[in-house]
Amino acid sequence: MASKTPEPRVCSIARSLEVVGEKWALLAVREIFLGNRRFDEIVRRTGAPRDTMAARLRTLTEAGVLGRRQYSEHPARYEYVLSTAGRDLYPVITALREWGDRYLSGEQGPPVTFTHSCGHTLSTRLVCEACGEAATYASATRADPEGEGLRGR
Amino acid sequence: MASKTPEPRVCSIARSLEVVGEKWALLAVREIFLGNRRFDEIVRRTGAPRDTMAARLRTLTEAGVLGRRQYSEHPARYEYVLSTAGRDLYPVITALREWGDRYLSGEQGPPVTFTHSCGHTLSTRLVCEACGEAATYASATRADPEGEGLRGR
DNA sequence: TCTTGTAGGTCCGAAAACTGGACCAACCTT
DNA sequence: AAGGTTGGTCCAGTTTTCGGACCTACAAGA
Incomplete structure (x- = not known):
């Protein structure tokens, strides 16, 4: 086999x-x-060490997921806001919540966090971008079953 | 303010x-x-240190996301398979891919990995579980805007 | 037979990340 | 003046990660 696929995909x-x-x-994104x-709220409600969360907020800000906004001048105070990219993480978070709700809930059922404006829980659906058809993993083609043919386009 | 909300949410x-x-x-789940x-394929295509990946596959197996199946007796050989819980991570992975495609693609566009059986890319949609209506973050209610009222149900 | 290859790991020491807790500088309220 | 609020930083100890070498068991080819 001559051409090896790129090692890390x-x-x-x-x-x-x-x-x-x-x-x-x-x-952190969830809290926002x-x-x-x-900062203090984010630290308190996530349970992260202050130090670690400060570093994380920094990397997320540098990555463009968050913005840092000054909301008070004289005691200089900052808050974190979501960029467009940050807001677009909503499906990721929803999918994670859904999975946790399903597989990691205790006896009292899942904690409720995000709801639709009508009061019900949001969930994610897989759809085909082109045909709009609902999809499942079963209807998805694994493009690279044997480890080949996957190259970036 | 008497009752504090639970520190880590x-x-x-x-x-x-x-x-x-x-x-x-x-x-690891993506590779599977x-x-x-x-094991070797997973290590090679993710780029993870062998050591770390061995530990990760162990924790995922213990968590019930993966199963470990012997496929050869005499040289004892194992492979990892997705449990139902593992397969249900598909929306999480799809949402992450979608986000990366959108915000982290280079010049040559996103690499293609998963496609629908019709050959097109899958994506995730947010919908309200009850009314079936398509939703966005904007139409979602933050159940806990000020850090209160969020308690598990 | 000897070498090479495959497979699924483990072991190692060095480096990086995470952790909890103390501390701090401005400002404000009581 | 004392105490609270806010957004951090600093520290030292522990845990994880990293990359690479190594190991066992078997099979196929020269």
Whole structure:
């Protein structure tokens, strides 16, 4: 076999995880989605060490997922806001919540966090971008079953 | 303010990340989705240190996301397969791919990895579970805007 | 037979990341 | 003046990660 596929696969999933895959990153984003934009709140509600969360907010800001906004001048105070890219993490967070709701809930059922404006829970659906058809993993083709043919386009 | 909300929020997202939030976990799952079920393949195509990946596959197996199956007796050989819970990570992975495709693609566009059987790319849609209506972050209610009222149900 | 290859790991020491807790500088309220 | 709020930083100890070498068991080819 002459041409080896690139060792670490060129992949958007890997790239995404490079940015939001660190331990506390998505929990920070979750808090901001929930409206808690301030450092102390984020630290308190995620349970992260202050130090670690400070570093994480820095990397997320540098990556363009968050913005840092001064909301008070004289005691200089900052809050974190979601960029467009940050807001577009909503499906990722929803999918994770859904999975946790299904497989990691205790006896009292899943905790409720995000709801649709009609009051019900949001979920993610897989659809085909082109034909609009609902899809499942079963109807998805694994483009690279044997480890070949996957090259970036 | 008498009753403090629980410090670290009770949350399915946090629980999910406890299981699949480690650095190489979702990439291992990705490889298995792509049909590469064997240790060496998984290591090679993710780029993870062998050591770390061995540990990760162990935790994922213990968590019930993966199963470990012997496919050869005499040289005892094992492969990893997705459980139902593992297969249900498909939306998470799709959402991450979609985000990476959108915000982290180079000049040559996103690498293609998963496609629908019709040959097109899959994506995730947010919908309301009850009314079936398409939803966006904008139409979602933040159940806990000020850090209150979020308690598990 | 001897070598090479495959497969699924383990072991190692060095480096990086995470952790909890103390501390700090401005400002404000009581 | 004392105490609270906010957004951090600093520290030292522990845990994880990293890359590479190594190991066992078998099979195929020269």
